[in-house]
Amino acid sequence: MAATIKDVAKMAGVAVSTVSYALNNSPKISEETRRKVVKAAEALSYRPSGAARNLKKRKSETIGLFLNDLGGPFYSQVIEGVQEVVASHDYNLIVCSTYGGENSSANRFLREKFVDGAIIMGSAIPDSLILQVAAESFPIVVLDRELKADYVHSVLIMNEQGAYDAVKHLIKLGRRKIEFLSGPLAAYDNSKRYEGYKRALKEHNLPVPAKISMQGRYLEAGGYQAVKVMLAGNRLPDAIFAANDEMAIGAIRALREGGVRVPEDIAVVGFDNISLGPFVRPTLTTIGHSKYEMGAIATQLVFNVQKDENSIMLPTQLVIRQSCGFKQQNDDQDETSILHEGRRGLG
Known part of the structure; x- marks a missing residue:
């Protein structure tokens, strides 16, 4: 099993957020701490694909929308709302099914951060993976789902x-x-x-x-x-x-x-x-309820993850x-x- 950022943090004796800062060359981290984190990452063969892109000052300019099912009449309006906001930011949208569980494209895209932010609807992607990736300062918004973490936003229906x-x-x-x-x-x-x-x-x-x-x-x-x-x-x-x-x-x-x-x-x-x-x-x-609005608001949150309001109720x-x-x-x-x-x- 591939090493995770938590494994690196444990070996280096630091917090998960510190690993993220160190691998992104943040000035908040001392050079000594950065070297200790990099050494642990190398020892564990940890491959932070998303962090590597950030180090090179490059982004995918793509948002991922991850759904349990791509069929049925429900999702089309959600996708429409997401697409409109994504396009207004001159970004691209990729829509993936979570079919296949741990080995699904959605899980891989999220784990490796092949996109710059994610909107997740459905329960197939486990809480643990969402929390792990979001803790690395990666913007994630969940639809009609609650996660008890300040750094994961949610859009809920009544x-x-x-x-x-x-x-x-x-x-x-x-x-x-x-x-x-x-x-x-x-x-x-x-x-x-x-x-x-x-x-x-x-x-x-x-x-x-x-x-x-x-x-x-x-x-x-x-x-x-x-x-x-x-x-x-x-x-x-x-x-x-x-x-x-x-x-x-x-x-x-x-x-x-x-x-x-x-x-x-x-x-x-x-x-x-x-x-x-x-x-x-x-x-x-x-x-x-407005499925279009759900998608549009979720996407606005992805582009504005510092918003104080952690959840939106529709x-x-x-x-x-x-x-x-x-x-x-x-x-x-x-x-x-x-x-x-x-x-x-x-x-």
């Missing part, structure tokens, strides 16, 4: 409040047996949406299921299969709150194939307000369509919204 609004809306429509269709159990956004779901049920004195019984991994096919299993077990709720729209769309297809009417028998609400929502039948009630809004019981009155006015304000932009 996941818990949005989910609460979705379930409260179903309750107002008379739904009482509401199932949660979960994404990846360990995902930050999924856990927050689950908390909002439970809060709404508890506040209205409705029973909270003892465990999550449906999981769709944020995929349309996953939502479809989860609801197929539910129908086979003759376990019929009167509403489903899906943790994202793709699973909700898969759920509607499974219900329709099973002879279950939406919304008459079972109402369905999603989360994310993806572009397909108004085109499925029935049209999908969901929780909206608002959500309830978008009411047909899948939970309201009939559209006008195709041009199908999005009735309830907006919950977060911190928008960098002020």
Whole structure:
């Protein structure tokens, strides 16, 4: 296994930040300390590719956007927001999938600092790697994920409040047996949406299921299969709150194939307000937020990592369509919204 900056710091008997300063010829570090760090780095065959570029006063002028999945309708708007800000700084953008785990291109680009800054969405890149690289004064912003470190910025969605609004809306429509269709159990956004779901049920004195019984991994096919299993077990709720729209769309297809009417028998609400929502039948009630804004703000933070505000919270809004019981009155006015304000932009 290749040596890390922490290994160098341990051998040299200094802090990780001191190694970074020494390898970048910072005037903050004495010549004696610099020699000690360089000697340890050479002994461990440590190859600080990013530091070497900085020593030569060269940059890649490229920002990396690292996503769990490059497919699906969700990411295109995030990429658009990132691209616009990157272009305004005359930089290039590279988008990588984290598929492949430790050996993925995204992990390698981050570890070797082949880019000048990184925006990360998803949990496939471990916290330990993000914290290690960010500690080397490398700008990193995470999307819809929290890391307890002052030197890692985050852009968050009001996941818990949005989910609460979705379930409260179903309750107002008379739904009482509401199932949660979960994404990846360990995902930050999924856990927050689950908390909002439970809060709404508890506040209205409705029973909270003892465990999550449906999981769709944020995929349309996953939502479809989860609801197929539910129908086979003759376990019929009167509403489903899906943790994202793709699973909700898969759920509607499974219900329709099973002879279950939406919304008459079972109402369905999603989360994310993806572009397909108004085109499925029935049209999908969901929780909206600005994916473009998320990408744009994250990129602004990459270029301004000294910003005092460590995290930005973006608002959500309830978008009411047909899948939970309201009939559209006008195709041009199908999005009735309830907006919950977060911190928008960098002020």
